[in-house]
Amino acid sequence: MPVVPNGRVLFKEIPNGYPIPGKTTAYDETQTIDTDNVPLEGGFLVKILVISVDPYLRAKMRDPRIKMFTEAFIIGESLYNWAVGVVIRSEYEGVKVGDYINGTLPFQHYAIFKDMNELEILDNTEKLPLSLYVGVAGMPGRSSYYGWKEFSSAKKGDTIFVSGGAGPVGSMVIQFAKAEGLRIIASAGSDDKIKFIKSLGADVVFNYKITKTADILKKEGPIDIYWDNVGGETLEAALDNASMGARFIECGMISGYNESQYPIHNLFRIIACQLKLFGFLNTDPYLHEKYDDNFRQEIPKLLANGELQYTEHFTYGLENAPKALLDVQVGNNLGKSVIVVAEE
Amino acid sequence: MPVVPNGRVLFKEIPNGYPIPGKTTAYDETQTIDTDNVPLEGGFLVKILVISVDPYLRAKMRDPRIKMFTEAFIIGESLYNWAVGVVIRSEYEGVKVGDYINGTLPFQHYAIFKDMNELEILDNTEKLPLSLYVGVAGMPGRSSYYGWKEFSSAKKGDTIFVSGGAGPVGSMVIQFAKAEGLRIIASAGSDDKIKFIKSLGADVVFNYKITKTADILKKEGPIDIYWDNVGGETLEAALDNASMGARFIECGMISGYNESQYPIHNLFRIIACQLKLFGFLNTDPYLHEKYDDNFRQEIPKLLANGELQYTEHFTYGLENAPKALLDVQVGNNLGKSVIVVAEE
Structure with missing residues (x-):
């Protein structure tokens, strides 16, 4: 693959009220990436596939001087959230091409990681749609x-x-x-x-x-x-x-x-x-320790065999993410809002 | 004792804001009682000694059509609250003259009871001042x-x-x-x-x-x-x-x-x-069941030996109760507000 644009959704300014597409969050295509040759320096390159859009993201669009339960987005940098991507190159031990990476990823087409901090390799034994891992299975x-x-x-x-x-x-x-x-x-x-x-x-x-x-x-x-x-x-x-x-x-x-x-x-x-x-917050270590193993054992199975129902609201194309971010705040989505950044 | 006035504090009208002495609650001495001869019909006669004044009583001074955690006072009838009295005559099995009665008693000098419903005989093994049983021991x-x-x-x-x-x-x-x-x-x-x-x-x-x-x-x-x-x-x-x-x-x-x-x-x-x-409410049966035995074993002892401190704010004379009721709402009391209705 030659040099391609690495589109990103940037945090532009703190919204006063609802986040405004193009103003408070905006799609930017000024950066490019040479996916074949970009130096990994021991890390791995992820092609981002699906990104979650959640109500709580509004809390991140704030003045960083205000302390809250979640870090503030940084003006001029990419947004980030729960997402799934696929590894397309790796120099990192334990991570190989084709692995699905689940965790906090940026609103970008591609990103390089130096380690697995806040990331995990998705073990999708139930063969669920990947998007579920930022939704009802996430x-x-x-x-x-x-x-x-x-x-x-x-x-x-x-x-x-x-x-x-x-x-x-x-x-x-x-x-x-x-x-x-x-x-x-x-x-x-x-x-x-x-x-x-x-x-x-x-x-x-x-x-x-x-x-x-x-x-x-x-x-x-x-x-x-x-x-x-x-x-x-x-x-x-x-x-x-x-x-x-x-x-x-x-x-x-x-x-x-x-x-x-x-x-x-x-x-x-x-x-x-x-x-x-x-x-409570889903990030509570106490709750995670107490319930996460059971969650992983029970929920994907119930989703796979149809005992648990769900709906998803897909937005196709990262360039439409700013609108999706607004829609979730307004309630225009039906079911879990997911940005489909790329097909595999 | 001859016929004596049986002074009472009546609920006169629902306060709009703070309870107003003489207006929303008022002392009344129109009733009399012949303590020696009043028929007990199998019950017992209590001389009321101390009555508690608590912030929550304001909730009882409301329109009875509004349901709340505590019954509303009835217009024209005596107020009532946690209190201690002494039995001066009894035809009731298990209750004898000189017994201290702890429980819900009316804002009156005397009252006749037909049973021990919501009452108990005070077993003051630690010889605490009776007023504590409507306060820190109550x-x-x-x-x-x-x-x-x-x-x-x-x-x-x-x-x-x-x-x-x-x-x-x-x-x-x-x-x-x-x-x-x-x-x-x-x-x-x-x-x-x-x-x-x-x-x-x-x-x-x-x-x-x-x-x-x-x-x-x-x-x-x-x-x-x-x-x-x-x-x-x-x-x-x-x-x-x-x-x-x-x-x-x-x-x-x-x-x-x-x-x-x-x-x-x-x-x-x-x-x-x-x-x-x-x-929570102290009337919760679950909490009572779980903790009341321990409370009775621990707290009076700690009060008796001085390991727990307290202050009490006495109002002498039932006729001053309407003012005491207001004072507790305003915060003019220092420590537990108690009306001393009578010395023994």
């Missing part, structure tokens, strides 16, 4: 699995409310809850999403843009578990309709990522109803 | 003990912040934390309270009316445990200054009992810092 899958196992204390007959029910995390949680005999209330923001959630077996499904969450929960609650992907007014409604001793699994609050956080007025419900709120 | 003591044991996951060297540090709950928590080698930050609202908290061994003590909680926590934090008696802006400051994995023990939110609850803007910190928020 980070969002782990979020749902870890959070469910550690915090739900689910009992058959409990009522659970899942907001953001059509996303990779929410849809997995719905299926875990279904398998354990819970009654499921779930919300999403479009007809297609509602249809998908219904197909997973949720009992009460509603479009929060049409029906008020508070009204549904008043009618269908109280809830014993709230899986929160949304925060804000949705969380406030869940607090108002929680049963005594309910568990709140705080996984995401996308309602506040691009607009100022809606302030919550009814936190006294935490005491009055003896609620337990569990905030 | 309900507030149990709150502090149950919450600490169940939720703190305290480790030596952890930093804890206790708001409302001079109250019976907060001051017990400070002493539990001290005993386990924690670094203690504590707040209260007057010089006397600050002095008391310092005497308990807290490391950083401040008057939240003079110094901003957020400033202190920014300087002295981050905090690994927050014991919340206050809610509102104090909780918001604690969220902003929590360490990764911090535990928030949600025991009270007095800042919102009489004024509208300050809305919390930064709940995303729950996720970003993997916080766990534990709301």
Whole structure:
């Protein structure tokens, strides 16, 4: 292969509100790479295939002086996230051409790595589509699995409310809850999403843009578990309709990522109803240690044999990534958002 | 004894804001009782000695149509709360003259009971002042003990912040934390309270009316445990200054009992810092079952031999109870507020 452009998606400036394609994040094709001859200096060259687009990325588009749970993107450099690529050249022991690399990769067509730090060779024994390893078999899958196992204390007959029910995390949680005999209330923001959630077996499904969450929960609650992907007014409604001793699994609050956080007025419900709120990150070493082996043993199998359902929302071409990044913040994706950078 | 007035404190109307002595709660002496001859119909007659005044009573002064964790007071009837009285006549098997009765008693001088429902005979083996059985050896003591044991996951060297540090709950928590080698930050609202908290061994003590909680926590934090008696802006400051994995023990939110609850803007910190928020009530049967025997074995002994310190704020005369009820909401009491209805 001759010298080719090495397209990248750069962090251009900190968004004030939603990330704007071409302004806050932009595709750039000024760099080139000679994939046959670029010096590896003992490392390996990866051709990037699929990259995950997740709500949490908005937190990385911030002033780096503000400390948070995740590093800030650096202005002028490539974005990066969970991804899968394939090794096309290697001088690194233990990594060979054709190996699939799973981990944190840049929003680029190609990248050279000096070591396997935060990377692993994908052992895809179930022959799943690679994209699943950044979705339900990857980070969002782990979020749902870890959070469910550690915090739900689910009992058959409990009522659970899942907001953001059509996303990779929410849809997995719905299926875990279904398998354990819970009654499921779930919300999403479009007809297609509602249809998908219904197909997973949720009992009460509603479009929060049409029906008020508070009204549904008043009618269908109280809830014993709230899986929160949304925060804000949705969380406030869940607090108002929680049963005594309910568990709140705080996984995401996308309602506040691009607009100022809606302030919550009814936190006294935490005491009055003896609620337990569990905030967690899928990067927690404790949860990883406790559950990751089981996750790897169980989940890919269930996906392979069709016992777990999923949807994916593909964006083809890295040049369209800035739009995909915005879409996930707005909620225009149906299912796990994945950028297909290259076919193999 | 001849016929005597049976003074009572009545719930007159639902307060709009703070409870107003003489208006929302009022002392009434229109009823009389012939203590020698009043028919007991198989029950027993109690002379009430001490009654607890607690922040949570504000929740009972509400529209009874609003469901909450505690029953509403009934307009026109006596208030009631944790109290100790002495039996002066009895026709009830197992209850004899001179027995001390501990449990929920009305704000009255005398009351007749038909059974021991929600009452127990006080077995004061440590010869503690009776008032302690509505304070650090009673309900507030149990709150502090149950919450600490169940939720703190305290480790030596952890930093804890206790708001409302001079109250019976907060001051017990400070002493539990001290005993386990924690670094203690504590707040209260007057010089006397600050002095008391310092005497308990807290490391950083401040008057939240003079110094901003957020400033202190920014300087002295981050905090690994927050014991919340206050809610509102104090909780918001604690969220902003929590360490990764911090535990928030949600025991009270007095800042919102009489004024509208300050809305919390930064709940995303729950996720970003993997916080766990534990709301609880001392009436939880699970906690009672798990910890009450230990509480009864440990705490009165530690109080008797001086290993646990406390302060009490006595109001003499039932006629002054309406003022005492207000004072506890405002924070004018130093230590556990107790109404001394009668000497034995």
